[in-house]
Structures are given as C-alpha cells and as structure tokens.
Amino acid sequence: MGIGPKKMKYVRLVAKASGESMLTAAAKMKKTNEKFGVTYREYYQREFWKMSMTQQARESKKTDGNHNRRERALQNIMSQTGMSKEEILDKMRALNELGVYKVISFIYDRYEIYKMSDEEAEEFVRLLGRRQKLINSLRDDFKKIDAGTMSYDDVAEQMQEYERIMEQVVPDSLVEASAEILEPAYPGITEDKERLRKTAVDMESVRSLLKFNNTEYIMFDFVSKTLPERREFINEEERAVVLNSVNDMTQADNLDNKYVTYQYLEPYYGRDMIHISSSADYGKFKEFCDGNEEFVRKLDFDSMGRGVVPYTAEGDLLQLFKKLLDECPDGFICEGLIKAHPVIKALNPDSVNTVRLITYFDGKETHVHKCFMKIGQKGSFVDNGGAGGIFAAVNDEKGFFESNGIDEKGRRYDTHPYTGIKIEGYQLPAWDEALALGREISSMIPGFRFIGWDLTYTEDNEWIIVEGNSITQFLGQQSTRNLGAKKSLIDLVGFSGDLY
Numbered sequence: 001m002g003i004g005p006k007k008m009k010y011v012r013l014v015a016k017a018s019g020e021s022m023l024t025a026a027a028k029m030k031k032t033n034e035k036f037g038v039t040y041r042e043y044y045q046r047e048f049w050k051m052s053m054t055q056q057a058r059e060s061k062k063t064d065g066n067h068n069r070r071e072r073a074l075q076n077i078m079s080q081t082g083m084s085k086e087e088i089l090d091k092m093r094a095l096n097e098l099g100v101y102k103v104i105s106f107i108y109d110r111y112e113i114y115k116m117s118d119e120e121a122e123e124f125v126r127l128l129g130r131r132q133k134l135i136n137s138l139r140d141d142f143k144k145i146d147a148g149t150m151s152y153d154d155v156a157e158q159m160q161e162y163e164r165i166m167e168q169v170v171p172d173s174l175v176e177a178s179a180e181i182l183e184p185a186y187p188g189i190t191e192d193k194e195r196l197r198k199t200a201v202d203m204e205s206v207r208s209l210l211k212f213n214n215t216e217y218i219m220f221d222f223v224s225k226t227l228p229e230r231r232e233f234i235n236e237e238e239r240a241v242v243l244n245s246v247n248d249m250t251q252a253d254n255l256d257n258k259y260v261t262y263q264y265l266e267p268y269y270g271r272d273m274i275h276i277s278s279s280a281d282y283g284k285f286k287e288f289c290d291g292n293e294e295f296v297r298k299l300d301f302d303s304m305g306r307g308v309v310p311y312t313a314e315g316d317l318l319q320l321f322k323k324l325l326d327e328c329p330d331g332f333i334c335e336g337l338i339k340a341h342p343v344i345k346a347l348n349p350d351s352v353n354t355v356r357l358i359t360y361f362d363g364k365e366t367h368v369h370k371c372f373m374k375i376g377q378k379g380s381f382v383d384n385g386g387a388g389g390i391f392a393a394v395n396d397e398k399g400f401f402e403s404n405g406i407d408e409k410g411r412r413y414d415t416h417p418y419t420g421i422k423i424e425g426y427q428l429p430a431w432d433e434a435l436a437l438g439r440e441i442s443s444m445i446p447g448f449r450f451i452g453w454d455l456t457y458t459e460d461n462e463w464i465i466v467e468g469n470s471i472t473q474f475l476g477q478q479s480t481r482n483l484g485a486k487k488s489l490i491d492l493v494g495f496s497g498d499l500y
Helices: 005-018 022-036 040-045 053-081 085-096 105-110 118-147 152-169 172-182 193-210 214-219 236-246 258-268 279-291 317-327 431-441 475-481 486-493
Strands: 273-276 294-299 309-312 332-336 354-361 366-368 372-375 390-393 450-457 463-469
Touching: 005 022, 005 040, 022 040, 022 053, 053 085, 053 105, 085 105, 085 118, 118 152, 118 193, 152 193, 172 193, 172 214, 193 214, 214 475, 236 486, 258 273, 258 332, 258 431, 258 463, 273 279, 273 317, 279 317, 279 332, 317 332, 354 431, 354 475, 366 431, 372 475, 390 475, 431 450, 431 463
Parallel strands: none
Antiparallel strands: 273 332, 294 309, 294 332, 354 366, 354 372, 354 450, 372 390, 450 463
C-alpha cells in the first residue's frame, strides 16, 4: 500500500473499529489526509470513518485549529522566555508527572505558567487540579439539580471555592486581552480596572465550567445573569448533542453540501445553480452565464458566509472560469443572484438578508422554533453574524421582529446603523407563505428532522430557500430574546440523554 509502519498501525485500528477491509480503510484515510490534512492518528482518534464529507471538513478545521493553537502557544512561550521547544515540553512533562492535572501548551501559555519557578508551577498545577475536581463535581451536581434531587443552595459552597480559585489563576494578561472583547458590549469597562477584572475572570470561569465561549458570554449578557439563569441557555456543545439525537449526521452532506441540497429541493430555490469540479465543466459554466448575468460563487462545504463572492458574467468568460477554478481547485458552486423584495432590501440593500426559519418534523407534523432575522451591515454582501450581521427575533406566528437587533460583539441596535430602519416591530411580508414553505420542505431531506432554513422574499413576491443548515446555531435564537432555549429545545425533540 506504500504506507509506513506508523500509519499502518492506525489503518489496522480503523479497519477493526469500522469493520472495513484494510484496503478500504487505507484508501479513505489517504483521501481525508490529502483533502483536509487530517493525520492517520487523528482520523482514528476522532473517528473520521463515521463522518460524512461535510463533517470531515468541519472537524478538520477544529483539528487544524488545535494544531495552530498549540503552535502559537509554543511560539509565544519561546519568544517570552528564550527557551527551546524541547525545553518547554520537558517542563510540561515534569508537571504532568505530578498526576494532578494535564498541562497542555495552551494552558501553559494562557495562565503564564512559564513565568513561574518550578515550585510555583507545581503549586499552580495542583490548584488547577483542584479546580478540575470542582468542575467535575459541580457538573454531576447540576444533573441532580435538573432532576430535582438537589438545589443550587447545595452547591453554593463549591461555587464559592471555584470562583476563588479562578480569581487566583487568571493572570492580568488575560484580563487585558479580554478588554477588546468586552468593550463593545460594555462601553467604558476598560477604564474601570476592577470591573474589567471581575468580568474577565467571570467570563473565563463560565468558559471553564459551563463551556460557553466568549461570544456566547457577551451575546447572552451573562454579566447580569445568575447561575440558574445561565444554565437555561444552551451552548454549542450541548446543542450538537441534542441535534445529533434527532438528525443523522452521517448524512450531513444532504444539507451542508449546498449543491446536494439544491438537487433535493430545486423547485424551491427560485434560481439556477450549477456545480463546477474541473476544466471539463466550462460548457456548463458558459450556458449558466448566458442565463445569469450576475451570479454568486460559493464553496462546497464552507459556512458563515465564508467563500461567498458575487460576480458579473461579462468579458472573457473562459478567463473568468479559469480564475474561479484556480481559486477553488476542489470545486465550487455558481448560483443565480437573488433579487430581494423591497421590504427585505430596505433593511440593508448591500446584503440579501435572510430569515432563519427553524423547523422540527416529529414524524407527523412540523413545529417552528424561535426564528430570527439576519440583517447585513453596510458594504457586506452576506448577513452572517461573523461578518458583522445583526440578528433580530422573529415572532413565529406573525412574522414581525419582536426584539431590537444584536450583533456578535453584543452591541444592541434600535435602528439599523446604515438604513435607519427601526428594527423592533418590523413586519416581514407574506409570513404565512414563509411558514407554509418551511412546513412543506421540513421532511424532504433524508436523515434530518431539525433544520435551520435560511429563506428570503424576492422581488417576484415569493419566499425561496437560500440554504439549509444541519446543526443550526442558537446564538441568534437566544441572544435576541435574552432568554435561554435549552428547555424548550429539549422538550420539543424529547431529548432524554446526557448533555455533559
């Protein structure tokens, strides 16, 4: 097979775990390695054989992110101390031999353990070990609270100890780094050092114990919320656990590969779409351009608006085709440009602006769950939160905005900063038709019952699909309403498993 002994070890493990032949396992592992850069060891450890191509693309980014995070941490420590990578790893190994807490490069850098003497570092790691024991104990107790056999009063003492430890372990550098994240949501906080430190430590505490990231902490306004209120919200990890219980993620390509979704639901898109995979597709591209003077290029597996670029079909089409293929050698999608209805366009003329219509098909009927609107900012072609987009809660029954706007920096908007449109109370057109579309398509994607549809209303007076989302996020649903959606989601889908 031309595979070295180290790789062959993982091929054997994957073949045994998956039930595939070694030849099939090796071929799949090689393909994933070449396409996404995932090592054979990572393929085995993260069980890539269970994933669709879409999931592999998503998970490979996490793997790459972990690699980059580790390397960034090591590079920073080396620049700060003058130590070599081997010396740093030796110090971390010595700390890990204590057997009280697993120190990785990210932690060694984040908490500036490299600045401590050997004795101080050992004491600090013991403190982290105690923190981890508290985290494990508290999470077990949270399950009992949810089951009604304990109360939050019963964990008050543990929480106080946990918070004392967090105050001890968070360095000033981490507080200073948090200032840029917190300032947009809490203007003036950088000038109040005591308030800044208290909030930064709390944000780090929430990240470690409740697994809410910094964006969630800010958008959910956790500064003003108690522990019980915070736990009413659902984080990204919990959301994935719940949605994976009702959606078959091995079939994620049916939704996350945009062209596959289009093939299932073409009549509901209201525009042309083609997939380009090689130079042999030029004829297809030219025919498409003949009917679409303006179009949008998208990547097969990307999300959050990444890779979405508008083009005009003019000039030398062959040169344009070659340029697109050079930029996207793994293939791309071309789709006709959506022309929004004036009511949609008025929100922000530079972007399409879409409703995230969330549907759950229980096998008999379709339920609509906490919809929200995504509105782009001036100069942005996409409306996603990561691109500065503004979210507003949409009333599920009537289709009007029942909140003001919020962006991913936690800034609230009564009016759109570019168009001046008042957000709360804004009425979407023909909402009954949007609901009818959602209900009609909610059961049409094999393997999926809970789907986040991005829809928009066009100048032809019809609601159309922009795209579907297999693991729709809950930032917009919860932040716009300033209410947690954990219980409503669990009750809706009948989830009874373990979130932790």
